Amino acid sequence: MNNFDFYNPTKILFGKGKIENITDEIPEGAKVLMTYGGGSIKQNGIYEQVKDALEDFKVVEFGGIPPNPEYEVLLDALDVIKEEDIDFMLAVGGGSVIDGTKFLSAAALYEGDNPWELLTEHNRVEEGLPFGTVLTLPATGSEMNSGAVVSRKETKEKLAMGGPGLFPKFSALDPTVIRTVPERQLANGITDAFTHVLEQYMTYPAGGHLQDRFAESIMQTLIEVAPKVMEDQSDYEIASNFMWSCTMALNGLIQKGVPTDWAVHAMGHELTALYGIDHARTLAIIAPRHYEENFGSKKEKLAQYGERVWNITEGDMDSKATKAIQKTESFFHSLNIDTKLSDYTDNYEETAEIIASRFKERGWLGLGEHENIDPDKVEEIVKKAY
Amino acid sequence: MNNFDFYNPTKILFGKGKIENITDEIPEGAKVLMTYGGGSIKQNGIYEQVKDALEDFKVVEFGGIPPNPEYEVLLDALDVIKEEDIDFMLAVGGGSVIDGTKFLSAAALYEGDNPWELLTEHNRVEEGLPFGTVLTLPATGSEMNSGAVVSRKETKEKLAMGGPGLFPKFSALDPTVIRTVPERQLANGITDAFTHVLEQYMTYPAGGHLQDRFAESIMQTLIEVAPKVMEDQSDYEIASNFMWSCTMALNGLIQKGVPTDWAVHAMGHELTALYGIDHARTLAIIAPRHYEENFGSKKEKLAQYGERVWNITEGDMDSKATKAIQKTESFFHSLNIDTKLSDYTDNYEETAEIIASRFKERGWLGLGEHENIDPDKVEEIVKKAY
Numbered sequence: 001m002n003n004f005d006f007y008n009p010t011k012i013l014f015g016k017g018k019i020e021n022i023t024d025e026i027p028e029g030a031k032v033l034m035t036y037g038g039g040s041i042k043q044n045g046i047y048e049q050v051k052d053a054l055e056d057f058k059v060v061e062f063g064g065i066p067p068n069p070e071y072e073v074l075l076d077a078l079d080v081i082k083e084e085d086i087d088f089m090l091a092v093g094g095g096s097v098i099d100g101t102k103f104l105s106a107a108a109l110y111e112g113d114n115p116w117e118l119l120t121e122h123n124r125v126e127e128g129l130p131f132g133t134v135l136t137l138p139a140t141g142s143e144m145n146s147g148a149v150v151s152r153k154e155t156k157e158k159l160a161m162g163g164p165g166l167f168p169k170f171s172a173l174d175p176t177v178i179r180t181v182p183e184r185q186l187a188n189g190i191t192d193a194f195t196h197v198l199e200q201y202m203t204y205p206a207g208g209h210l211q212d213r214f215a216e217s218i219m220q221t222l223i224e225v226a227p228k229v230m231e232d233q234s235d236y237e238i239a240s241n242f243m244w245s246c247t248m249a250l251n252g253l254i255q256k257g258v259p260t261d262w263a264v265h266a267m268g269h270e271l272t273a274l275y276g277i278d279h280a281r282t283l284a285i286i287a288p289r290h291y292e293e294n295f296g297s298k299k300e301k302l303a304q305y306g307e308r309v310w311n312i313t314e315g316d317m318d319s320k321a322t323k324a325i326q327k328t329e330s331f332f333h334s335l336n337i338d339t340k341l342s343d344y345t346d347n348y349e350e351t352a353e354i355i356a357s358r359f360k361e362r363g364w365l366g367l368g369e370h371e372n373i374d375p376d377k378v379e380e381i382v383k384k385a386y
Numbered sequence: 387m388n389n390f391d392f393y394n395p396t397k398i399l400f401g402k403g404k405i406e407n408i409t410d411e412i413p414e415g416a417k418v419l420m421t422y423g424g425g426s427i428k429q430n431g432i433y434e435q436v437k438d439a440l441e442d443f444k445v446v447e448f449g450g451i452p453p454n455p456e457y458e459v460l461l462d463a464l465d466v467i468k469e470e471d472i473d474f475m476l477a478v479g480g481g482s483v484i485d486g487t488k489f490l491s492a493a494a495l496y497e498g499d500n501p502w503e504l505l506t507e508h509n510r511v512e513e514g515l516p517f518g519t520v521l522t523l524p525a526t527g528s529e530m531n532s533g534a535v536v537s538r539k540e541t542k543e544k545l546a547m548g549g550p551g552l553f554p555k556f557s558a559l560d561p562t563v564i565r566t567v568p569e570r571q572l573a574n575g576i577t578d579a580f581t582h583v584l585e586q587y588m589t590y591p592a593g594g595h596l597q598d599r600f601a602e603s604i605m606q607t608l609i610e611v612a613p614k615v616m617e618d619q620s621d622y623e624i625a626s627n628f629m630w631s632c633t634m635a636l637n638g639l640i641q642k643g644v645p646t647d648w649a650v651h652a653m654g655h656e657l658t659a660l661y662g663i664d665h666a667r668t669l670a671i672i673a674p675r676h677y678e679e680n681f682g683s684k685k686e687k688l689a690q691y692g693e694r695v696w697n698i699t700e701g702d703m704d705s706k707a708t709k710a711i712q713k714t715e716s717f718f719h720s721l722n723i724d725t726k727l728s729d730y731t732d733n734y735e736e737t738a739e740i741i742a743s744r745f746k747e748r749g750w751l752g753l754g755e756h757e758n759i760d761p762d763k764v765e766e767i768v769k770k771a772y
Contacts, residue, residue: 001561001626003401008394014643015389175387207623210607210631217599224595237593240387244643245596257400257630 001207004256010144011170014244016236018172019049019134022090023056025170026132030088031058033081035101037065037093041136044180050092050134060084065093068151068158068272068279069100071116074107078115081108081129089131091168094185095140095192098133102148102166105129118161119150125163132170136177138243139189139280141196141250143171151273158273173247175239183230187335188280190226193246194219194331195283199262200255202291203369205300208258212304215254219309221245226335263367264290267378270355275345284332284339289384291325293377297370341385352382387593390642396530397556400630402622404558405435405520408476409442411556412518416474417444419467421487423451423479427522430566436478436520446470451479454537454544454658454665455486457502460493464501467494467515475517477554480571481526481578481665484519488534488552491515504547505536511549518556522563524629525575525666527582527636529557537659544659559633561625569616573721574666576612579632580605580717581669585648586641588677588687589755594644598690601640605695607631612721649753650676653764656741661731670718670725675770677711679763683756727771738768 013021026032032054041047051059062077080086081104091101105128107115118125125146135143142148147162178186201215222245228238248254267290268282277285291298299321306312306324315323329339341348356379359365367373373381399407412418418440427433437445448463466472467490477487491514493501504511511532521529528534533548564572587601608631614624634640653676654668663671677684685707692698692710701709715725727734742765745751753759759767 001401001623001630003404005397005399007397011391011393013391015387018389207626209610209627210603210634213603213606214600217596217603220599221596237387240593240643241595244387248596256398257626 001211001257002259006252006256007164008144008167008252010167010251012144012247013170013172015240016174016176018174019046020053022050022132022134022170022172023053026054026057026088026090027130029057031060031084031086033077033084033086033089033104034059034061035065035077035089035091035093035097035104036061036063037067037097039063040180041092044136044177046092046134046136046177050090054090060086065097065100067096068149068276069096069103071150071152072154074100074103074150075115077104078107086129089129091131091133092136094135094137095142098135098140098142098168099148099150101131101133102128102142102146103150103161105131105166106161106163116152119157119159123163125161125165127165130169132172133168134172134174135243137181137185137189138173138178138246139185139192141193141247143168143173144247144251149269156273158269173243175236175243178229178239178243179234181233184278186230186233187337188278189246190222190229190242190335191284191332191337192280193249194222195264195280195287196249197222197254198287198328199264200258200260202298202301202305203259203261204297205304206258211254211256211258214248216305216308218245218249218254219305222249223309223331226331230335259369261369263373266359266364266367267355267382270358271341271351274351274354275347277344281337281344284329284337285341285344285385286381288325288329288339289381291328293381293384294368294373295321339385341382348386351386352379355379355382387597387643388645392638392642393550394530394553394638396553396637398530398633399556399558401626402560402562404560405432406439408436408518408520408556408558409439412440412443412474412476413516415443417446417470417472419463419470419472419475419490420445420447421451421463421475421477421479421483421490422447422449423453423483425449426566427478430522430563432478432520432522432563436476440476446472451483451486453482454535454662455482455489457536457538458540460486460489460536461501463490464493472515475515477517477519478522480521480523481528484521484526484528484554485534485536487517487519488514488528488532489536489547491517491552492547492549502538505543505545509549511547511551513551516555518558519554520558520560521629523567523571523575524559524564524632525571525578527579527633529554529559530633530637535655542659544655559629561622561629564615564625564629565620567619570664572616572619573723574664575632576608576615576628576721577670577718577723578666579635580608581650581666581673582635583608583640584673584714585650586644586646588684588691589645589647590683591686591690592644597640597642597644600634602691602694604631604635604640605691608635609695609717612717616721645755647755649759652745652750652753653741653768656744657727657737660737660740661733663730667723667730670723671727671730671771672767674711674715674725675767677714679767679770680754680759681707725771727768734772737772738765741765741768
């Protein structure tokens, strides 16, 4: 097991009716910026629940944060924070709204002239404007971690930031919100959370026996609930296990003490930046090909995953590992998630080359747990995903 | 799944050599009270490591905190805190030293005249004198939770306290400390951690699928590492999994959203208070009999545990559940932990009656997840454990 530090101070308020409890978590007298996305919260009743809970606070609203939170839009919100002297933010939405709010949290206290540097300079954010979240779409785990990803249309970039100053003070997780999530987003959420676990698990055996089992537990639970939640979004028991699994998939716990990969995300982000493909779907496009291309160094964990998560008992290690990749891809297909780039765009022939050259430009020379996936290897993986 | 709040702000510094990193976690200029137990840290090198890390702080030492931290001793430490104007504490030890330090944390800020009320009044402690820990003995999980148990010889009592003000600011967990832990304490630690998981798991199915799997993961890992760590205490991979499992067994995570029992602890504490039997051993005496006596309401979870943790595949639910209890008792025996009260004392004939009447006096009428284990039932369970 590797050495690690673990710290996660986000308070979770989990369950039916928990949104009203956020009242007690926001500092008295705070002027609150409520951030949200395209307005679905006004159709499903969440907007009213939040406004009721904020009754005793001064509230300024900023809606319209798009999926893959867009830098230009966030700059408008930043102006509002400064003009209105906001002291607390409440993100009401999924990962995009929460990530966008994290960027605002950092940018509000940033002393430089160009907040885009928060994305490009890779400095840990030690302090941010405090914020909480009301999660409306389980998927990214952003509600209980300190990372964020922001996109910029102008430059077709999608970059990450983070630091201990960006943990939400609290997150309200009410599984009944799942009732009104569109099916497409539900499938995305399952795929996203599942791939988060894979990124922190599918490397090489490193003696993290408990971490491995926790990761397997989350994947087993996601596999168990996936068809059920797609079938009946109002099944509370299933919804609550889905929601808690998504949070636990990326709150820092399972990655501690073990190597992590994250190459799938690095490549997937480029597909979103280039073609606007849903984040989760880019992961489903890349992951199986990435595991095939790096079979040699990942087969021990692939086989362990095959045995423990997919109950593959027959065959030698190579055969179990191969079947495990097939099972993973079939799982994505069972959610109506296509796994070839050509399923999403006709304009794919240069993609591998473009992404490889972007990585070269940025100087990201070695992705993955061994930091040995260079731009040439990236090109091969992406090409296989056509 | 039940509604829950989860909050755990303790920072974990895990791994070889991590003790030196505590320097960065203590507020600059703090006057530190270093608490410890019987002095084994002076034999195994931990004392020197800690003193080196505290080089730049003013340090006052208070050693001699006994197992089952004794109220009278803690009152002496409380005098030192007040006389010396201590601003931070560092507990260097196992659960007893850490629990004792938590009591001191609360007592230092307590405004009443009689700090024993912290144990008897059942108020949540919202604020305490800040402290960190250096764990020398994995077992209780106290290094990452906000609870404590304190004993009082004068009245033969052992009572619990806790609250969000009592989380350690940080805990340094270096698995190499396990090399010098006496075998008896190692066996106790495994038994204690294992029973902590049982208390949060062995109830009835409540739809916490992920929580169940996490609990099973910890038990699987403890069963896996137990014989190995007993055989070779210097195997770092095994020691680190043992240590992390003990912490995860009682840091609040696996109990969230599911019912919990804790009747085994309530009865076990009385055996320690009456006869001074090691805490972990009292749990091993009570647990199997408790599960037999409450077989009807626990058999579904007993059978699930038998299947998933002990790989019992044959038989119906009742048979799997029965075998699971036997496996649990055999596991304790494999650690040289006896499971009958008469193995520990000749003076046991009135024990069940005494404990039942103590519970009656205190008004604790319903233990367990159904709050239906009354003093008469307690009497039956304890009698079975003779």
